[in-house]
Amino acid sequence: MPYQLVGRTVDVRITGDVLTVFDAGEHVATHHVTGMRGAYVTDTDHIPPNMTDTRGLWTSEYFLREASRIGPATKEVIAGLIAQKAIPAQAYQSCRNVLSMGKRDKLVLEEACRRLIDTNGAQRAVSYTAVKNMMAAVRKDHTTRPTGTTTTTRDTTTPAFGTAPVPARDTRGAYLGGAAQFSLENLTKKGPTK
Template sequence: MEIATVKYSVPHTFVGQHVDVKITGQTLTIMRGGEVIASHTVCGRRHSFVTDPDHVPAQHLQSADLWSRAYFVRQAHKVGPNTVAAIGEVLDRQRIEAQGYRSCQNILALARGENKQLLERACGQLISETSRRAISYTAVKQHLAVLRAQAAARPTTTTAAPATTIPLEPPPGRRDTTGAHLAGPEQFSLAAPTGRPSTGTASREELQ
């Protein structure tokens, strides 16, 4: 049963049924058909669990062969020490440790693909913050998104300056022909060197 984001337990035989709730001071009383079935101290920590171990079915408490603290810590070691510490905090915060198993599974799922290093960094930064909220799947996921955004915004290449052309001086003693162009065929007639107009025929005297 959930009140103001806090989940309070009831005996498992009443799961799915409608109940009445009364809060007197710091005491939360849960009733079914006028009969008190559970009583808890009001919790002021948002998104937390308040559980009476007597309300948990026996088969749920005997889940060591499925998920366990050792299993999640072992999986966290594959990511890094910060992730191990984050998983440990999630489990330590639960009155019944099994209630943190789903959060641990979701946190470790964030390391899939190439995200192991990002998850390790996210957990490390969350743990090192002096004033922070409790570590949870939501907190880790949000911090991971921030790291991804920062990585995407980081420039990966530099813009090269435009190339400039520096004119080269001709070697000593050589004529500079960089601005020269080829003339037309009329510049190569026999008359060009002498300055006389070309007639297209040569006299006998010129050929001798």
């Protein structure tokens, strides 16, 4: 809506993907409705001119400064959230939500953000939900995935080698199952036929 009509009751007509706004029967605005849930469709001409004065309001600089206190990956994710929106203020609630998830564990938030941006050239969507899901994955990796231990063994057949460390196995990407997974019945069972 044009800012001059704030507080007024208007009529709205939706035809296909076009939303038309009428004030007292006069056409005042037209928008194309996006199919994306939660997306903003804003005409920058509808913003009041005093919105350039951001004293006392959230700003992009504020969120970037807060994110840099957590780490460089978090700052990059926050910058990505802001860059995705035509009007930066539309990203501020998502930025606030992402930063609030790091209040309890900044290291998990930073690791989740690092994983989101470290895609070896592939573009990954950055959103509050993506960060939240990645944080859950990071927590799961830290609590449920054993990484093995480095043990020391002695080779008794060749005393010249003495003690040799056995490297630890990295099982972070492995599917881990219990002893029942390797029972004779389970191993010989045929899978579903197609």
